[in-house]
Amino acid sequence: MTFDEAKRAINEQLKPKALGEEEVSLLEANNRVLKEDVASTLDIPPFNRSTVDGYAVKAEDTLGAEENQPVKLEVCGVVNVGEPPKISISKGEAAEIVTGAPVPEGADAVVMVEYTEEKDDELRVYRTATTDENVMKRGTDIKKGETILKAGQVLGAPEIGVLAALGITKVKVFKVPVVAVLSTGAEVTEPGKELPAGKIYDINAYSLSTAVRESGGKPVYLGVVSDDKTELHKALERALASSDMVVTSGGVSVGPRDLTPQVVNSLGEPGLVVSGLAVKPGKPTTIALIGRKPVFALPGHPTSALLIFHLLARPVIQLMSGRPAKETTTVKAKAGTRMFSAKGRRTFVMVKLKRNKSNRLIAEPVETGASGAITTLAKADGFVEIPETHQFIDTDEEITVALLKDVI
Amino acid sequence: MTFDEAKRAINEQLKPKALGEEEVSLLEANNRVLKEDVASTLDIPPFNRSTVDGYAVKAEDTLGAEENQPVKLEVCGVVNVGEPPKISISKGEAAEIVTGAPVPEGADAVVMVEYTEEKDDELRVYRTATTDENVMKRGTDIKKGETILKAGQVLGAPEIGVLAALGITKVKVFKVPVVAVLSTGAEVTEPGKELPAGKIYDINAYSLSTAVRESGGKPVYLGVVSDDKTELHKALERALASSDMVVTSGGVSVGPRDLTPQVVNSLGEPGLVVSGLAVKPGKPTTIALIGRKPVFALPGHPTSALLIFHLLARPVIQLMSGRPAKETTTVKAKAGTRMFSAKGRRTFVMVKLKRNKSNRLIAEPVETGASGAITTLAKADGFVEIPETHQFIDTDEEITVALLKDVI
Numbered sequence: 001m002t003f004d005e006a007k008r009a010i011n012e013q014l015k016p017k018a019l020g021e022e023e024v025s026l027l028e029a030n031n032r033v034l035k036e037d038v039a040s041t042l043d044i045p046p047f048n049r050s051t052v053d054g055y056a057v058k059a060e061d062t063l064g065a066e067e068n069q070p071v072k073l074e075v076c077g078v079v080n081v082g083e084p085p086k087i088s089i090s091k092g093e094a095a096e097i098v099t100g101a102p103v104p105e106g107a108d109a110v111v112m113v114e115y116t117e118e119k120d121d122e123l124r125v126y127r128t129a130t131t132d133e134n135v136m137k138r139g140t141d142i143k144k145g146e147t148i149l150k151a152g153q154v155l156g157a158p159e160i161g162v163l164a165a166l167g168i169t170k171v172k173v174f175k176v177p178v179v180a181v182l183s184t185g186a187e188v189t190e191p192g193k194e195l196p197a198g199k200i201y202d203i204n205a206y207s208l209s210t211a212v213r214e215s216g217g218k219p220v221y222l223g224v225v226s227d228d229k230t231e232l233h234k235a236l237e238r239a240l241a242s243s244d245m246v247v248t249s250g251g252v253s254v255g256p257r258d259l260t261p262q263v264v265n266s267l268g269e270p271g272l273v274v275s276g277l278a279v280k281p282g283k284p285t286t287i288a289l290i291g292r293k294p295v296f297a298l299p300g301h302p303t304s305a306l307l308i309f310h311l312l313a314r315p316v317i318q319l320m321s322g323r324p325a326k327e328t329t330t331v332k333a334k335a336g337t338r339m340f341s342a343k344g345r346r347t348f349v350m351v352k353l354k355r356n357k358s359n360r361l362i363a364e365p366v367e368t369g370a371s372g373a374i375t376t377l378a379k380a381d382g383f384v385e386i387p388e389t390h391q392f393i394d395t396d397e398e399i400t401v402a403l404l405k406d407v408i
Numbered sequence: 409m410t411f412d413e414a415k416r417a418i419n420e421q422l423k424p425k426a427l428g429e430e431e432v433s434l435l436e437a438n439n440r441v442l443k444e445d446v447a448s449t450l451d452i453p454p455f456n457r458s459t460v461d462g463y464a465v466k467a468e469d470t471l472g473a474e475e476n477q478p479v480k481l482e483v484c485g486v487v488n489v490g491e492p493p494k495i496s497i498s499k500g501e502a503a504e505i506v507t508g509a510p511v512p513e514g515a516d517a518v519v520m521v522e523y524t525e526e527k528d529d530e531l532r533v534y535r536t537a538t539t540d541e542n543v544m545k546r547g548t549d550i551k552k553g554e555t556i557l558k559a560g561q562v563l564g565a566p567e568i569g570v571l572a573a574l575g576i577t578k579v580k581v582f583k584v585p586v587v588a589v590l591s592t593g594a595e596v597t598e599p600g601k602e603l604p605a606g607k608i609y610d611i612n613a614y615s616l617s618t619a620v621r622e623s624g625g626k627p628v629y630l631g632v633v634s635d636d637k638t639e640l641h642k643a644l645e646r647a648l649a650s651s652d653m654v655v656t657s658g659g660v661s662v663g664p665r666d667l668t669p670q671v672v673n674s675l676g677e678p679g680l681v682v683s684g685l686a687v688k689p690g691k692p693t694t695i696a697l698i699g700r701k702p703v704f705a706l707p708g709h710p711t712s713a714l715l716i717f718h719l720l721a722r723p724v725i726q727l728m729s730g731r732p733a734k735e736t737t738t739v740k741a742k743a744g745t746r747m748f749s750a751k752g753r754r755t756f757v758m759v760k761l762k763r764n765k766s767n768r769l770i771a772e773p774v775e776t777g778a779s780g781a782i783t784t785l786a787k788a789d790g791f792v793e794i795p796e797t798h799q800f801i802d803t804d805e806e807i808t809v810a811l812l813k814d815v816i
Contacts, residue, residue, distance in 0.1 A: 026599070027629050030618045044782065045608060082594035084605035099661075100595045102606045141783055148786060156813060157622060158785035161615030161710055165608070165782045169600035186490035187508045191434070192577035197492035198510045200453060200573070207569030210438045214565060221435050253507075302569055374452065374573045375549055377566035378556060405564060 002388065003311075003346040006274045010287065010312060013273045014294045018322035019175040019244060026163055029155045031216075032173035033322035038149040040166050043139035047102040050079075052134045055094040055116055055123060056107035062129040070117070070124035079104055094123045103135050110134035142166075152322060174322035179212045180239035181205050182222035184232055184260060185250035185300050190223045203302040203374055204249035208309055212247065215314040216321040227251050232263045240267065240293055244320060247313060250300035252284040260297045261286040267295070278388070280342035282308040303376045307348055307383060310404065328402040331382075333361035339393045341386040349393075350380035351401055363401050381405050410796065411719075411754040414682045418695065418720060421681045422702045426730035427583040427652060434571055437563045439624075440581035441730035446557040448574050451547035455510040458487075460542045463502040463524055463531055464515035470537045478525070478532035487512055502531045511543050518542040550574075560730060582730035587620045588647035589613050590630035592640055592668060593658035593708050598631045611710040611782055612657035619717050620655065623725040635659050640671045648675065648701055652728060655721060658708035660692040668705045669694040675703070686796070688750035690716040711784045715756055715791060718812065736810040739790075741769035747801045749794040757801075758788035759809060771809050789813050 001009070010016070021035040050056065057073060065071040073094040077087040081101040089095060089106035096118075097103065097110055109129035117124040142148055148166075149159055155173070163171060181204075188202035189195060202224050209219035220243055225235040232251070239246045251260035265271045267290045274287035281304035286297035296313045298305040315325035333353060341347035351363040366380045382403040386393055393399055409417070418424070429443040458464065464487060473479040481502040485495040489509040497503060497514035504526075505511065505518055517537040525532040550556055556574075557567055563579070571579060589612075596610035597603060610632050617627035628651055633643040640659070647654045659668035673679045675698045682695035689712035694705035704721045706713040723733035741761060749755035759771040774788045790811040794801055801807055 026614060027617060027627075030621050042603070042609075046603065047606065080594065082596075082604075082607050100593075100608075148783070155618075157615045157618040157714060158788070158812070160618045161611040161714070162782055162786045164599045164614035165611045165710075167599045167601075167603060167609045185508075186488065188490075191572045191575045193575075195450070195454065195575060196490075198455065199490050200508075201450075201575045203569040203573045206434060206572035207565045209435060210563075210565040210568045213438050219435075302573075306565060306569065374570055375556070378570045380566070404566070 001274055001276065002278050006277055006285075006287070006312065009273050010316065013270070014287075014289050014316060016294065016316040016319035019177055019320055021172050022175050023170050023172050026160055026169050026171055029160060029163075029171050029173060030157075032155050032171075032176075034149055034151050034153045034155065034159075035172040035174050035322070036151045037147045038163065038166070038168070038171075039145055039147050040142045041144065042142070042166055043144045044142040044165060045136055045138060045140070048138050049136045050097045050099060050101050050103055050110045050134060051136050052110055052112045053098050054110045054112045054134065055125070056089060056097045056103050056110050057094045057125065057129055058089060058091060058107060059109040059129045059131045059133065061092060062109070062111065062125050062127070065125045065128045067126050070126050073123045073125060075118060075121045075123050094125075108132060108135070152324075154323065176216065176218045177244040177317055177320040178220060178242070179217040179245045179247055179317060180220045180222055180243035181209045181212060181247045182235060182239060183224045183249050183300075184227050185224075186227050188224050188250065188300075203377075204298070204300070204305045207302060207306055207377065208247050208249060208298070211306060211309050211314065212317060215317040216323055217245070217317040227259060229259050229263060232259060233266065236263060236267055236295070240290055240295070243293070245293055245317065246295045247298065247309065248296070249298040249305045252286050252297050252299055258284075264288045264290075264295050264297050277308075278345045279308075280345045280347045282348075283345070285312070287312070302374050303350060303380070306377065307350070311348075328404075330400045330402050331361060333363040333399055333401050335384075335393045335395055335397045335399050336362040336364040338395050339365055339384065339386065341388075341390055341392060344388060346388050347386040348383045349386065350376055350383050352379055353381045353401060361401075363399060409682055409684065410686050414685055414693075414695070414720065417681050418724065421678070422695075422697055422724060424702065424724040424727035427585055427728055429580050430583050431578050431580050434568060434577050434579055437568060437579050437581060438565075440563050440579075440584075442557055442559050442561045442563065442567075443580040443582050443730070444559045445555045446571065446574070446576070446579075447553055447555050448550045449552065450550070450574055451552045452550040452573060453544055453546060453548070456546050457544045458505045458507060458509050458511055458518045458542060459544050460518055460520045461506050462518045462520045462542065463533070464497060464505045464511050464518050465502045465533065465537055466497060466499060466515060467517040467537045467539045467541065469500060470517070470519065470533050470535070473533045473536045475534050478534050481531045481533060483526060483529045483531050502533075516540060516543070560732075562731065585625045585652040585725055585728040586628060586650070587625040587653045587655055587725060588628045588630055588651035589617045589620060589655045590643060590647060591632045591657050591708075592635050593632075594635050596632050596658065596708075611785075612706070612708065612713045615710060615714055615785065616655050616657060616706070616717055619714060619722070620725060623722040624729040624731060625653070625725040635667060637667050637671060640667060641674065644671060644675055644703070648698055648703070651701070653701055653725065654703045655706065655717065656704070657706040657713040660694050660705050660707055666692075672696045672698075672703050672705050685716075686752060687716075687754045687756065689756070691753070693720070695720070710782050711758060711788070714785065715758070719756075736812075738808045738810050739769060741771040741807055741809050743792070743801045743803055743805045743807050744770040744772040746803050747773050747792065747794065749796075749798055749800060752796060754796050755794040756791045757794065758784055758791050760787055761789045761809060769809075771807060
């Protein structure tokens with residue numbers, strides 16, 4: 001199956017979409033995704049609000065006031081910020097008011113303090129006020145009932161501020177997809193345990209758990225499962241029962257003990273969606289749907305596993321968490337070396353970026369290592385995609401690098 | 409004080425730097441910052457590892473083997489993956505081996521299965537093997553003692569994978585700075601409570617707590633503190649005692665109840681570092697150092713508070729968490745309208761981005777609203793900086809927009 005066919009199969013058969021909702025505290029809602037539109041339950045501001053320090057007046061009372069011809073009004077009181085006005089303004093009256101305070105009944109404008117002079121409760125106004133001048137009227141910013149945030153918005157500082165402005169402290173968001181992560185293979189043992197002779201430490205359950213988190217999912221680390229058929233079947237059934245999606249690595253090659261595809265397919269209907277991919281690396285990738293839950297069985301090679309996760313599993317997790325499937329950030333660079341593709345396969349070359357003397361970005365391939373060099377993981381900044389139709393990218397060719405790290 | 413002077417004062421007087429260390433589980437270490445270099449305690453691979461399926465041999469035994477002239481060897485056993493070899497290879501012998509399995513004692517090459525034929529324990533080898541062919545030698549990827557990650561590296565999926573490869577499950581990282589966030593002002597009340605007449609809901613303690621989290625800090629939400637001098641003093645003392653940094657908003661203007669700068673300065677030595685800034689918005693910003701703890705007293709206007717936080721407080725939190733102070737991502741756009749600066753002040757104009765018919769990004773200013781329109785927060789994608797020396801940015805001028813949201 002080609003890479004594009006696999007992407008289509010994922011969309012059409014896995015049909016990844018947001019899971020259910022839950023209510024969380026607004027203080028814990030950062031980076032969560034709104035489940036439903038939010039309409040304001042308030043007018044904001046909730047009262048006619050003075051936008052300056054000065055005097056609340058009836059505009060018509062100031063008619064004709066000029067620098068040389070003040071109008072005289074009687075100061076009948078003070079309006080403080082944060083309190084309902086204790087007074088109302090009748091014809092010929094004014095009230096001292098500060099920025100943010102509610103404009104009292106009867107007043108329809110505020111004259112800035114600069115254009116006034118007060119002496120023994122007598123106020124001289126040196127400028128004609130117009131109706132609503134320096135008044136932010138109730139509901140000007142947000143009207144009660146107005147939709148101010150939309151379902152699907154990711155909650156950052158501004159959105160959480162807007163929700164707080166409405167007095168909201170709990171918010172309905174999409175559930176975070178729970179993704180079980182396990183590794184299989186006779187050669188791997190879990191970090192933290194003693195390393196038996198002939199084994200290596202498992203990398204993938206850790207790196208893929210982290211990648212799940214970075215994609216907006218909640219990883220459940222299940223460690224290493226023996227590559228015994230019965231054990232693997234049991235472990236995958238348990239994983240499916242306790243999660244929304246399962247990601248495995250290892251056991252997908254053609255060796256006699258590479259049982260994962262077979263076991264995955266036996267877990268339930270509809271079963272396998274992708275069995276092998278015309279890509280390099282990542283050829284033995286297997287993807288299945290068991291009930292409504294996607295299962296990604298990735299290669300054991302740590303770099304391949306992380307790359308295929310990034311390309312195919314990450315968008316599924318994003319969609320399951322109610323986010324749009326986000327394109328990977330890319331940068332333009334020059335190929336530092338000729339990079340060859342694998343015949344007939346979409347090829348991804350891991351690259352490191354550096355700048356040349358003229359400050360241009362240069363992409364140099366990072367050796368992947370036939371047997372799974374893990375240092376590739378630490379060295380690569382991103383990857384370059386070579387289409388099936390291309391034999392190679394030539395030295396100095398302008399290319400697009402998809403970033404796996406925040407390097408630029 | 410100019411904006412640049414304030415930045416210098418922050419660097420020179422606040423001297424923000426990483427706090428102490430703590431040890432966390434590798435599974436919880438995502439997005440944390442390594443406290444110290446990590447050297448490998450292992451050779452990786454920990455044994456000479458076969459990179460293919462085939463037969464482990466002595467290379468010299470295959471000398472002269474060709475397609476028409478096979479060399480005959482005796483198959484003395486099988487080497488499984490994940491187990492120490494139970495056999496060793498003597499002259500004239502070979503052992504069946506799979507990818508990832510340890511090459512047994514005595515063997516120094518692996519012949520790919522494609523170039524062999526086995527019958528009744530007799531192996532025909534049709535190709536001459538060279539020493540180390542198809543063998544990834546012990547320590548080739550990582551040598552024991554080699555530094556593989558550096559202090560200051562942020563732990564993403566690849567780095568966590570590399571640490572797992574070493575068998576590590578706990579890692580020393582920099583502590584996350586704890587940042588207390590509170591609002592003050594007679595006009596604000598906490599979301600979740602009933603809204604008294606004349607008040608509005610506090611936005612800033614929520615939006616700034618979220619911004620702290622997004623900057624790599626751990627926010628402690630302290631809600632709204634009365635603008636009574638004694639109360640504010642007590643609240644700030646408590647906040648300082650339980651955190652590494654304090655962020656307040658409100659109470660920094662010139663009104664009689666705008667006590668924050670005065671109270672902040674009375675908290676201890678050395679005291680105020682920035683008292684007012686020649687910027688718009690954000691003029692009344694106050695920054696202090698109390699003992700070793702930074703205090704940022706931001707304006708009450710929600711957009712100003714978040715903007716000044718982003719420009720000045722965020723880099724401090726990043727440095728305190730061991731990260732480099734990261735530049736805000738920018739994009740090039742065309743000014744959709746003429747944007748004016750405030751005379752003699754560095755001016756930041758909040759803008760919304762859209763694309764025109766020719767797919768060019770156009771930046772349109774978002775009305776900030778004299779009295780703190782909170783919808784600005786929800787609408788703005790970023791901001792444009794106008795230097796003190798410029799009066800305006802003209803329509804169609806090419807400008808740089810600093811992104812506050814992930815919009816492009």
